[in-house]
Amino acid sequence: MPTSDNIARHDAPEGGASTDKTGIIVNVAVPVPLRRHFAYRVPDGYDISSLEPGMRVLVSFGRRRLTGWITAVDVPPPYDAIVIKPIDQILDDQPVLPPDIISLVQWCASYYHHPPGEAFSTAVPATLRKPQPIPVAVKKRLVCTETGQQTDIGALRKAPKQQGLLSSLRVAPNGLEKAEVAASYSNAISTGLINRGFASWTEIPEMIIPFDPATLSVQHEHMTLSGEQAAAIEAASKPGTHLLFGVTGSGKTEVYLKLIEHVLRQGQQALVLVPEIGLTPQTIERFRRRFSLPVVTMHSGMTDNERFANWQKARDGSAAIIIGTRSSIFIPLKNPGILIVDEEHDGSYKQNDGLRYSARDLAVLRGQRSGVPVVLGSATPSAESFHNATNERYQLLRLTTRPGSIQLPEQRIVDLTQHPAEGGLASPTVTLMRRHLDAGNQVLVFQNRRGFSPVLMCLSCNWRAQCNQCDAQLTLHRREHRLRCHHCGSQLPEPTRCPSCNEQQLIPLGLGTERIEQHLTTRFPNHPIIRVDRDTTRRKSAFAELRAQITEGTPAILVGTQLLAKGHHFPGVTLVVIVDLDAGFYSADFKATERTAQLLTQVGGRAGREEREGTVMIQTHFPNEAMFSKLIDHGYERFLTDLFAERAAFALPPYRFIAAARAESRQPETALGFLKRSTQGINIPDVDILGPLPANMEKREGYYRAQVLFTSHQRMQLHEALTRFMHQSDELSRSGVRLSLDVDPTDNI
Structure with missing residues (x-):
């Protein structure tokens, strides 16, 4: 962590300090664990008019050089300025992030009490975190050489396929894409032309242009919409947040597809969020089969280059439909038309480390800010979403039956x-x-x-296979003859005798x-x-x-x-x-x-x-x-109705807002003591502080864990208490302690 001297040389809340009071100062979000922006001076001679928020810069921070994000331009120097360092390098000649995404990330940093620089790192592809210019997207193309243009094509009459390929290349100024060549000719044919000097492979910058809605063709499925589906489509095509509550198999996906068709015809894009478990080839294929326009995906199984290429296509408008998992909520869209969150109740929409954001909640916020419809779909809506719908914050749309004569099981x-x-x-x-x-x-x-x-036990002495790093038992995987911890990943060979009494009385339970x-x-x-x-x-x-x-x-x-x-x-x-x-x-x-x-x-x-x-x-x-x-x-x-009665009686969400502060340390009492000192003296009206107490699973991955809960009927008071808590924790020594704050937690409370 940076020393106090490092911090002072940059800034208090607004950034760094400068001995040159006439220099142009910008605020930069630097990826360090500090909840603030830092001020840097624009290098002499740089055209300030070309500098905008959303551009990346390379800056010195302590002894490191880091990639940061400009968030404000031409700001006053901070009051406690000592020295404001100059920007080392401006990496972009135009903003990489549009204003709406910059605003969304900064809102996240504020609401979730997270360092803004780390929030930006979470929100962008790995390629943009590197201190280098954005790579130009290229396509490999087979082009005709000068020799190929001048040669007598009749000389290839004994190689008719080479002759045909060369003829095609001669009339293609930009050559043919690799896929186009492979569709009609074997590798041997193209290699033959290359060996003769008539053709060569080259990389040509890829032109990314917005999709053309006039080219849209739709492959409709042979089904008749129900009255409920038709009503849902009409209602959800209007701005606002809509909860599509449909029984399993009721045709929610068909509603999504019809809504997407509507926005595509207007030249707008659709962002569809799905749980990681739901992003299957079957899902993607259904969208691609339905629409002729480009569909791209974003998920953890892709390489960095693949993710960045699709991110660019979404930002520049060449992708019509973007289907992605949780982090896709931060993808910039050139012309957004609709945001869809399928299986909105799914726990995977909540990030459980780092920036602990809810992609579902951010989708609602993003839709409100951009004025486009947001559709939250589920057969089993979360208590929070259904509560918002019954209180008319969202519009409730129902699909109560399956299509045709299909009955619920x-x-x-x-x-x-x-x-x-x-x-x-x-x-x-x-x-x-x-x-x-x-x-x-x-x-x-x-x-x-x-x-x-889940348990391997000795009948003789009651020994059980326990993880040394966690308060959890090891799971037996018999096919591999291994004992594995499903929490930290540690593993051991399956024993043939009890490690405690040496008897052969081990049984799986x-x-x-x-x-x-x-x-x-x-x-x-x-x-x-x-x-x-x-x-x-x-x-x-x-x-x-x-x-x-x-x-x-x-x-x-x-x-x-x-x-x-x-x-x-x-x-x-x-x-x-x-x-x-x-x-x-x-x-x-x-x-x-x-x-x-x-x-x-x-x-x-x-x-x-x-x-x-x-x-x-x-x-x-x-x-x-x-x-x-x-x-x-x-x-x-x-x-849900009965569940709401229980939640109201015990002052639990959605009737009360909650945040959980968690501390981890190698020693059992250190985390508890740290949380106790950090909460001392915090007394905000209508805010209850529960704990600190050991976590449900106190030891995990070698760390002892404790937590304290903050609850309130009012978000403003809750965040006032959290701000006080984070400030007090910053004043304490965090040696040996890892602290995290989870606003609106979804588990382990």
Whole structure:
């Protein structure tokens, strides 16, 4: 961390200081862990009129040289100026970020109490963090050489394909793209021309121009819109935030596609956010098949160069539709027309480290600022979004039925106290599975825990395999003969004897997807068992291969976690078996019940999505749990109504705003002591401070964790308390302590 001297040489809140009071000063967001901008002097002789916010600069900060972002130009020198350093290098000749994205990032830094320079680093592709000019996008093209233009083309009559390619190159001033050549000619043909000196590969700067709406063609699907769909499309095409509450399989995606078609015809762009788990080739292909205009994606599986190329296409307007995960909310759009957040309830929209932002909430803010429609879609809306809709902050749009004659699946409860499970499955469940398989259908078995078993225990001395770095037990992965921690990633070989008593009495307890797969292989030897979880999809193409196997439609049993069960359309699945969701009823996390209800509804919605009737079997030790009757008998909306009553009684969101400050240290008492000193003396009306207390999982990755909660009915008072807290924590020595602040946390409260 920079020393106090480093900081003083730059600035107090507004930046650095200067001995030259006539110099032009700019504010720069520098990627350091300090919640402020820094002032730098523009180099002598530089044309100040060409300097704008959103341009990158290379600056000296202490002993380092860092890439920063200009956020304000021609500002007064700070009052406590000592020396203002000059900018070392101006990296761009025009702004890289438009004003709306600069404003959005600065809002994030303020609302989430995060260093602005680090917020900018989070919001841009890795390519822009490097201290170098923006690389020019190029395309590799095969061009005709001067020799090729002058040669007698008849000399190639014995090589007709080379002759044909050369003829095409002669009339193409910019040559042919690599893909165009490959579509008609083999490598040997182009190599033959190159070897003769008639052609050569060259890189030509790619012209990025906005897409032309006049070239739009739409491949409509053969379906008739329901009255609810038509009404939703009409309403959601207007500015504002719209919550599209549609049961599973009700046609929410078709509503999205119609809305996107509307904005594309006006020459506007569409940004579609999807959970990481939902960005599948199937999703992307549906958009590309529907629209002839360019569709680009943004996700963590892409290289830095791929991400930056698509980022540029979105910013410059050549991409019509951008489909991306959480961080895509920061992508600049040349002409935004609509923002869509699919599965808006999904927890992956919340960043859980660094800048802890909510992409869903930023989409709402961005839509309000740009005056374009925002559509939040879900079969199981978050409590916060539904509360906003019922209080008319959002417009509530409903899709209550599936298209045509397709019915919602029947839901049945299997009481595990009356029907003990073997290998995770009760006898009524197995009987129904056989019936569906014999009818030529597929069965999906859902268990949201990968591995063989979550516990390895010694019957002789009660030893359990425990992670040394976390307050967690190691999960047995029997196929690999490894014990793995699913929190920190540490692993050990599977022991053959108890490390404590040396007896050979080790047994696995509990069920993971691998163990269920093993049991099903024995129980159903004549049917393929397809397991889909993080362990079976590590290879880049593994998921696509498994999905292709599933969509063949052969009777099979699919076993998996959320990776399989959420956001996919498997027409052959008519039975969904939910092995065990009981743990969600009794978690210390106040959102656990909501997430369990969402998961149960979403997973069950995979059954019977086409003309075949579907069934959901829910296995539980608590058949009288109130949540089941609410969901099964009355639906998800009734569940939310009762949930709101509980949240209001206990002053929990959405009836009270919350922020969590968390500290980590190598010593158990250090984090608690730091938080206690940081909160001392903070007394803001209507702000309650709870803690500090150890976190639910006190030790993780070798660090002891503690947290303190701030709650209030008013955001303004809450943020006043957080500002005081962060200021007091800055005044303390943070030696050996890692501090984070999570505004509007979604878990582990």
